[in-house]
Amino acid sequence: MLLNRPSLTRLAALAASAAILVTACGGSTATQSPSAAAAAAAAATPTAAAATAAATPSPTPLITAAPISNDQPGPNGxxxxxxxxxxxxxxxxxxIATQQQVVNDFNNSQKDVYISLEIQDNKVAGNILKTEIAAGNAPDIIGPVGxxxxxxxxxxxxxxxxxIQSQNFNMTKFDPSLANFxxxxxxxxxxxxxxxxxxxFIWYNKALFDEAKLPYPPTKVGDLYQGKPWDMDAVRALGMKLTVDKNGNDATSANFDPNNIVQWGFDMQWADNSPLAESSLFGASSFLAPDGKTAQVADSVKTGETWFDNGVWKDHFIPNQNQINSDLLAKGNEFQSGNLAMDETHTWYACCVNPAPPAKPIVKSFGWAIAPSYNGKITAKLHADTFAMLKSSKHPDAAFKALAYLAQSGALLTAYGAYPADxxxxxxxxxxxxxxYPDSKLDWSVPQQMLGYVDIPNHQSWVPDYAKAKAAWQAFGTGYRTSASFDVSAELDKLKATLQGIFDAAPDKNP
Amino acid sequence: MSASTQALRHLPAPARRSRLRPSVREALWGFGFVGIWIFGLLVFTAGPMIASLVLSFTDFNMVRPEAVTFVGIDNYVRMLGDPSISASLIATVKFAVITIPVTMVASLGFAVLLNQPSLPAKGPLRALVYMPMMIPLVASTLVWMGFLNTDTGWLNGILRALGLAGPDWINSDVWVYPALSIMGLWGIGNFMLINIAGLQSVPTELYDAAKIDGAGRWQSFRRVTIPMISPVLLYNLVIVLIGTFQYFTQAYTMTNGKGDPNNATLFMNLVLYREGFVFNHMGYAAAIAWLLFVIVLILTLVLFWFSRSRVYYAGGDR
Structure with missing residues (x-):
């Protein structure tokens, strides 16, 4: 069959137009645009266990199948x-496999509720959820979330x-402080x-203690360390002894070279540059006064941040930001590098002491010690994950039934590597x-003891316009780690003024 | 010959086609081809622009969508007293003052160098200068961060070997701009290629004439090359200027979006992004976007106005 030239041109134009249109409008793939990916990457890591997700390589931005509409019954009716x-x-x-199995088990076990699982990559999940909320298409349950x-x-x-009351969810099995958390x-x-x-609590590298011929820190509340109370002064002294330059001098030596440190004594790794997290060792506090509208900086924050600032720039047993970012401290996973002797962090860090295979573990054996006291009082900051329900849920009773099932799933706890509240x-x-970690022979009484000394108010507790306020206090946290001339006291005064401005302008006043 | 072909040959020409004048028919075809583009422009560019303009007059918050209210020009007024806006403008200007000259001079310098007739292996050398453009920005930024690390970076290692104390490139609010400008050198490949194209379009007889008149190499470059490629330089300058005001990825990757140190890398796009996608103040972020648009538009217009007496168009067209 012959077609004249204009017809061929017309066909080609039609085909090209169709191809462009399809390409332009095609939105069914899971590929993220660069801007969306970048946007999501900046979203705050909003959960305790997010550090686990962030530290372990994720192969792809995984997405499950599109969620089923909740206007109609699910496959199980x-x-x-x-x-x-x-x-x-x-x-x-x-x-993902475990979550899917847990959901399948639930869906097969009854015909009242059908859970539709929607998994988003951690880097983009926050923004996707915001978009779904803004579009009036929010899910019923979110979690695990910190x-x-x-x-x-x-x-x-x-x-x-x-x-909880209408469905007789058993809250009595939890420690009362957790039940109210x-x-x-x-x-x-x-x-x-x-x-x-x-x-x-404190995670310590046994090899570095052995090398320095120093006893391990205490594992029981009330125990002394080398005959003295296990407090922040003891941590400073011990941290300096465990900080070593390239010539093998420790930070207590007159010959110590602070410009060539190869091993540090102490840090609070992955504390998100939060002054509240760091200073929690000196007592729990919030930047929001009890009246729900006034910004405050507690004395414990001033004391704590001055202690950390001196530890970085004067005593040199805490790494500065450049040192943290360097290969010597595994670009931020300081304890994993084997060059940090003591690290105050959470049980979720069990995820990440060893590097991802095929890399070999550097820290062969580590131990757990109780958090040090300050003025005779121990404060061990707490992270917690839960499942929450959105108030836009069209089926709150069914949603809570599903939520209660998820919150009691041992399989999920195991999959998440989470320390159970139950x-x-x-x-x-x-x-x-x-x-x-078979070689570490961990003392499980340590985390159990520390649950009795949690920070109240929690260092992550709500303040108005939380995300913006957090950015302000993180700027402070980064500031002292990057500048030797940082005036902690003056900058905390500035931070207080900045926070007050944010609180005053916040749309979400006292909850 | 098949029956169908015969049938086609005997079909009368479409009546409609014969009624249209060729110019109209041509115009319709043109619109047909650009129609898709116009559709895309309206739906994917103009639509969001209008939406963002509307949003800029509201307090739209993505996690409180039900509470959106019309706030008039409050968002624009708020910008006047927002320290992050003034900090971002200062940061952007400081960065522009360093990076624009560095980019322009370096890209022209490499273009001149790699356009020398006597230079061997010009093709591979040009490819080498262009190749960093192929590396994703995030990856190259991470590499540069390692290179510029105060304690363990190669650059300071080299400086130490020469007996010099290297600066704190990343964490100093003074040195971070030169650091970013050095990083930016990996992105001059496009500008270099455009400059090479411009250089190759300069008629050689002009150089011959200049030589006869006694001009040296520098005078030839200054009096012949620069004027002849000035439209290309203007184009590059406009693109670099716009790119500087839209600077984002490197600053975001370096500081995880925080604008450290001391807000020195809190460029306007970063403020916009943080307000909209981190702090959820989408209405305010839309207002910042429009401020950014207006600033870039004004600067570009000023540049074009200034170029009227500085740019030489051989064909007379501007």
């Missing part, structure tokens, strides 16, 4: 409840207390149920970590 995963942990391949994640979405979270919503609303907790589930977690 039940009310569809959408579960959104990604604000914290939950994105690793093995976790306190910061709850803060960021606090306006959208449902009060679970009426559902999530009463942090608007008007004291309960916005989560206890699921996973992450107490903090004491009856703790043994499984311990076994998993012991198996991961």
């Amino acid at each position: 039940g009310v569809v409840v959408r579960w959104f995963v990604g604000l914290g942990t939950g994105g690793q391949p093995q976790q 306190v910061e994640g709850l803060n960021l979405f606090i306006d959208q979270l449902a009060d679970l207390q009426p559902l 999530f009463k942090m919503g608007k008007g004291g609303a309960t916005i989560g149920v206890p699921f996973a907790v992450y107490p903090s 004491p009856s589930l703790v043994q499984g977690y311990k076994d998993g970590v012991d198996k991961q």
